[in-house]
Amino acid sequence: xxxxxxxxxxxxxxxxxxxxxxxxxxxxxxxxxxxxxxxxxxxxxxxxxxxxxxxxxxxxxxxxxxxxxxxxxxxxxxxxxxxxxxxxxxxxxxxxxxxxxxxxxxxxxxxxxxx
Numbered sequence: 348x349x350x351x352x353x354x355x356x357x358x359x360x361x362x363x364x365x366x367x368x369x370x371x372x373x374x375x376x377x378x379x380x381x382x383x384x385x386x387x388x389x390x391x392x393x394x395x396x397x398x399x400x401x402x403x404x405x406x407x408x409x410x411x412x413x414x415x416x417x418x419x420x421x422x423x424x425x426x427x428x429x430x431x432x433x434x435x436x437x438x439x440x441x442x443x444x445x446x447x448x449x450x451x452x453x454x455x456x457x458x459x460x461x462x
Contacts, residue, residue, distance in 0.1 A: 360407025
């Protein structure tokens with residue numbers, strides 16, 4: 348899927364983004380009034396809309412695709428995404444490990460056992 352950089356594509360992407368944003372806001376703000384939608388259904392719908400909007404942003408504004416010109420941009424984007432994922436997951440892992448090892452209850456138990 349390749350997209351040329353034209354005003355038409357920018358307006359199409361902008362319109363799709365606006366519609367998806369308004370739709371997600373409407374669902375989040377009015378889901379109680381809409382009827383029988385439970386919270387898991389609303390969350391699933393909002394995640395689907397978010398993924399769709401993410402795809403629209405990538406294709407129409409970052410010009411990522413499978414054409415020859417876009418392959419290098421796609422490779423750089425995927426590398427950047429993987430580096431960010433490693434940093435975020437690693438940070439969460441380190442903070443969780445520090446939290447586990449430095450809780451006051453464990454320090455008190457260790458002090459009592461050593462004293």
